[in-house]
């Protein structure tokens with residue numbers, strides 16, 4: 001599957017390293033492990049956006065683009081796509097910095113997965129709750145919408 005992109009969309013939220021315990025029988029990293037990293041990254045971005053506890057309610061359009069190898073540095077990037085009444089929709093991408101084999105010739109990073117996540121803000125009773133965006137986040141999202149609109153024009 002070809003999905004060439006020069007750089008990640010959104011900001012880096014989580015960075016970790018792929019370990020031998022996370023491999024499948026082919027010796028590559030499990031898709032489920034990658035999804036768990038993306039879910040964690042989404043949870044962090046959802047919390048930073050809404051200021052509440054959140055639960056994952058949906059995961060859509062998951063693409064596994066390239067295999068991940070043991071020793072690769074795995075970076076999850078994310079951005080807010082939409083804020084609803086109680087839900088926040090996020091685009092999460094995973095990029096890999098390949099394990100360094102020769103320091104003089106480092107290989108460029110590349111995208112390995114992408115997906116859309118929906119998180120729902122919950123209250124202490126674990127029920128959905130209305131999102132009241134902090135002013136700084138509201139302004140940041142409004143600015144991003146404006147920039148996206150300008151690029152589309």
Ligand SMILES: CC(C)(COP(=O)(O)OP(=O)(O)OC[C@H]1O[C@@H](n2cnc3c(N)ncnc32)[C@H](O)[C@@H]1OP(=O)(O)O)[C@@H](O)C(=O)NCCC(=O)NCCS
Pocket residue numbers: 054055056057058083084085086087088118120122126127128
């Ligand atoms: C998430 C949960 C609290 C929602 O409760 P609910 O009262 O049934 O909520 P609703 O059906 O009204 O949906 C709430 C929001 O989620 C959105 N939503 C629900 N299901 C969705 C889906 N499959 N895809 C996209 N959005 C969805 C709704 O559109 C709504 O958004 P809005 O308030 O911004 O308009 C409840 O379903 C739940 O606890 N699910 C289990 C979550 C979980 O355990 N996740 C795994 C571990 S974190």
